[in-house]
Amino acid sequence: MKLRALTNSLVGASIAIAFAALVFSMLVSRADRVDPGAEDADFVERLDLAPLEHMAVWSGGRLRSFDSFARARMSLIAGPERLNGLPPSAAYLDLMLRPEAYQMAEVLYVKKKPMRAQFIQALAGSGLDDPEWSERFLETGRVAPVMLQQPAIADLLTRWEMDVVRTAKFAEQIRAASRLMNPQAIGASLAVVPPPSGDPKQPWIPLTEIWAPGGSFSEPGSPLDALDDALRGEISASFSGFASAWRARDADAANTWLARFESLLHDVAPEVYPSEQHMALESLYFKASHLTWVWLIYLISAAMLLMATVYKWDRARWLGLGVFAIAFGLHTVALCWRWYVAGRWPNSNMFEAVTTAAWLGTAMIVVVELLARKTPMRNVFALCGAVASILGLMSAHYIPQLDASINNMMPILHDLWLYIHTNVIIASYAVIAMAAVSATMYLVRRAVGGSPDYARVGGAAALMEAATDASGEPARRSAGEVLDGVTMVLMELAFVMLWAGIVMGAIWADHSWGRPWGWDPKEVFALNTFLVFLILVHVRLKVRDKGLWTAILAVIGFGVMVFNWGVINFIIAGLHSYA
Amino acid sequence: MAKNPGSKTPDPARRMSPVSVVLDLASSVRLGIVLLTVLFVYCAVGSAGIIYPSGGAVDFAFLGIGFRHSMIRQWPIFEMTEFEWFHTWFFNANIALICVNLTVATLRRIRFNAVNLGVWMIHSGIIILSIGSVIYFATKTEGDAPIVRRDVVIEDEGQTLRLPAIAGASGELRGVTYQVSMIDPEWELLSGEDTGKVAYSVNVGVQNELQPYVRQLLAGYPQYTEDVIPGQGRVKRIEGFGGRALVDESLSMRLELSPQDRFWLKDSSVLAVRPAGSRDSWAERPIEGLPRYNDYVDLTATETWPAPSNKYDKPHVVRPLDLAIDAGADDALAGYDVRINGYLRYAFTRSRWEPGADEINPFIEFVVGDGDTINEVAELLAFDEARSSAFSGRVAFEWIEDEAELAQMRSPRRLLVVEVAGTGESLTIEYDPPAGDDDQAEPEFLPLGDSGWSLRVRTNIDGLQMADGTRVPLLITDIRSPEGAEFTRWVFEDAERSMDRHDGSNPDDPHPVRQPDERLLTSYTFEGGLSSQLTVVAGPGIDGVASFYNNQGEIVERQLALDTPTVIIDGLAVRLLRLIPDAQAVPKPQIIPWQQRDQTLDTMRRFAMVRVEVSNGEWSQAEWIPFHRYSFTNPSLAVRTLTNWAPAVFELPDGNRVELIFTRATEKLPAPMVLDEFILTSHLGGFTGETSSIRDWTSVVTFEGDDESGRSISTNDPVEHEGYWFFQSMWDAPRAPSQGDPFGSAGMTFTVLGVGNRNGVYIQLFGCCLSVAGMMYAFYVKPIIKRRRKAAVLAAVEAGEYGEHARARAAAKQERVPEGAGASS
Structure with a gap:
């Protein structure tokens, strides 16, 4: 027995170490790398871009940190990978200050791989279809702006634009990237000077009002006319100095001028300038990849909890719950961090819906796990919560359609029911995902020959029974009973919340769109998800193999929910397409 | 839904009776499961359609697999909106059967007591919700009012x-x-x-x-x-x-x-009729059975222009249509047979040049390009100055009446006459531009007698494009005045256009371009020649169609063949498509390929059109009429952002003229209303033109006869008046001036409010709340009740109230889990 325990310990420790190494390597790989090329390496290394982290840029009706704004823009221009290894804010400035360096450089990002293949196909026989380039392009998706001028590519883009249903958006993405990297467009996008009047209803002033590649200039009727001449001159001179130093690759001078420029911007209208702390936290939030990598920590906890469940290994249980608590803590930090940066509870776009749903589900699972601590179902809830959070956070981390940028909410979302209806619905979706985890485990168990057990006491009643044996330990139940019981507890929660959420949505729709129910696809598929659980409840009454049918229908319900969130949202767009 | 534990086994004779068979079936849980499954499938295919893998053209790809999507409710056999799909007899019958099943099962199988109260509440709630929904949807009126x-x-x-x-x-x-x-x-x-x-x-x-x-x-x-x-x-x-x-x-x-005082009903279709030129209200004839998603034309080939080739990767099928539109009232078309015999979902009226004009009107269509990837189509009319050239005047079409004209074209004559005013000194120059290279020595100045004036021709432009699209010949000359000043004169055939251009570098001369110096008179005559770099010619004076290309002074002449590219010079080819000597403009609908359709405009029926035929047995007239979102009495209201506006005029045999539009039905508002104010609130930095900068829209309205004036309607904050609710729906966004909209607009000149009734909504709400409460009771209260009852029974057993035997059995049972709690029961 001792040997077996030792083996188990070694296996567990090895897995834990492997996961820790994986986390460390992934975090390191995401750290800021500077690899701009030999001639620029020294310049970039000595650059101090800290002022950009608390400099504000006005865009889309809100203030963002320069760093986060540049990060979003560079993602549109050059894709998710860094351009020449430069931090996004430095790359964005470099595109504006040294445009000549990028004319022939592979900068523009073509996101879809099939589209990259069509690019290469279009260039076949033109003399530009160098195999080395083709391979590199397929891998990186980046193409030089001059390539868009090639007749074959121009023709290809025109053909894409003709198909507004399927391909026009890809052509528009490439053209938009090309427009966005224009130095004038970059200057015009950088509205960094607050309105001198300090009026929050006045627009902020773009860089192009104080600086141009040929030197500073003043247009009559500029919004800066209201600004004190001396301050205006200093602002203009400091950015010009910064631009000159940047072009001359004089890092020390550039650092000095940038710090000066950033400090002067505060003086224009201190009453409307956001706090340094707010901007810095926003920059850091995006630099830290919005903490969606916490899925890795959930993964470690899931591995531990799985071992605890399968091997009944108490140490793994405590270790797993500990790591789960750390993951949930970090998840909570991520949520609150975004809440603070956005100035509102994060539940108004797909990224926020998925990450907040995962958090709400996990928060509920913490409560349920506490309630179930004396039952045979303990550990399994936390395991389900960890797996559902892995799915949610991985989706947010890797699926580009889940845009993490923070924007103003559409007017229709400014309503108390957004917070009630949306959170209840997304929490129910999270619980549905968790129920699908235990259901899948049940199905796997049955697939490998497990007995057709099911929970004699279903749902919340099982928790209330607090089935313990005489010694106070959880009563012994078969794995089938435990997994089926967990599915039923979660299914009950999802059942009530989903129906209540649908009703709340109808109340909101009634006073927002003029009708409680409009049969739009998002509504219908929320109802369809509920119908699956309604069928589950009644099927369980009639069939002999209750555990099997419960598990099958729980997984189907999860599938319908994912279909609603994925296919309906992104392909069969309805009125809810913004959420 | 537990089976009533107290119910007795039915008498076999009773069980066999038809009534009991029906009741057993109606209370069957299995039937309920089947009905719910049917409802699930019906909702799924109606709302999302079907998605299937495809090896050919695809709508979207996932994990490298191509998929096609088809919306079943839009198939020609259905032609249903979402609302219609979810109000078919099949759907209604399914819901009705679920309600019957729910009612009978509840009454027959579930005893009404504290334990089963939750299930009763859920089932009652669903039935109440269904009753509310019947009232709601049966009386629903929904639309919008600008x-x-x-x-x-x-x-x-x-x-x-x-x-x-x-x-x-x-x-x-x-x-x-x-x-x-x-x-x-x-x-x-x-x-x-x-x-x-x-x-x-x-x-x-x-x-x-x-x-x-x-x-x-x-x-x-x-x-x-x-x-x-x-x-x-x-x-x-x-x-x-x-x-x-x-x-x-x-x-x-x-x-x-x-x-x-009116609002327009959502998804409705009517033909609106009134005397042409009138400002009276439109009489409405409802259109029953009008399709929505597919094209219906009797003779596609003659009624519509063919779709551009290779644009469809889904077969484009059209079907016949014939709908009689009955007169609802005595309108301007009373006594005439009005039919709709064509419907196009997404098309616009386009004029093409076709043969058949009474007079000669030469038209040519050809492709010009590099013969490979670059190909542009030119459609030119020889007799229309504004349309006789294309591509900034570099390509032109000329009609040659006789051989002399052709000869002139090949050998143009440029004649410049110069005269010193009041002296009689004059000079006539026939200018022949040097061929080819740029290294020609500059010509000498030619003196005009002893006047002191001298002149030389620097170059010619035989077809300078003017702002109005016309092309005129120009001769550019250098002139020296008696004072020694040197300037350039642009000499046009039309002397009004000629001008002197002085050296602009002199800061003391603020007007380097000025009227010609009146002391020296110049006139220019240009005969024949090419007015463009590439001139395509046809007509009685030439065999077939030919092109003349000015290759740096050298004229390259080529004969063009139909549908065959002809290389003019390296990198330039022309392919003749059509030549029509008697062209006339023929308007017909052009169906837009589905890939190029804007989803929002499609949903709004912006490009839908119907073919309306009015006849009386001896006379008939047919017109394609686009969909008008609003049937305004005053056409001035028909701004482009609100609606199309192209009423079709029918000239009736009795001499009356009637105009028709294809539009939506209207209903009277409960009271006329006015828009006192429209307020746009924005996020930080004010409104920038981007939607993301808008915080809200507020329409401040007053209803006639209402005690309260200036009621605010904004997003999520509707107003109720006499049974109708009014919602902020659309607004007048700023727009830049454009072709067809020369004024543009700063916006905010109108609002569009959603209007709708909501009878039965509180019954629906009550049903929903009852069912939610029932679920919570069934899942979370019922187990507590059962646990307490069980504890009470066990305590009684423990106390020996049921005897020693019962206590022994209870002790044995402790080892097993009691049955009957939670959702599984």
């Missing part, structure tokens, strides 16, 4: 003209034309104690014979009304008006609120 912010009311000599305050709206009163030219929704007042306040400003252009002017009206500030004369400024500052603010003080012009 309301203009102000009308301009003009009164002159007892006559009145009312124009909506929308840029471009115009009308005529007593021979004077009035047009709303500009609206500034946030005009800052600069006068008196109101300085700094913001008002709604409307400018109205007054086009009279004596003195055209613009009158500015400010809502709420009639005292600040004043006139502006274009180019001169405000009237009160112009001498001669004696400090008056108005050009004509007898002309009364003011802003009034614009009442709206």
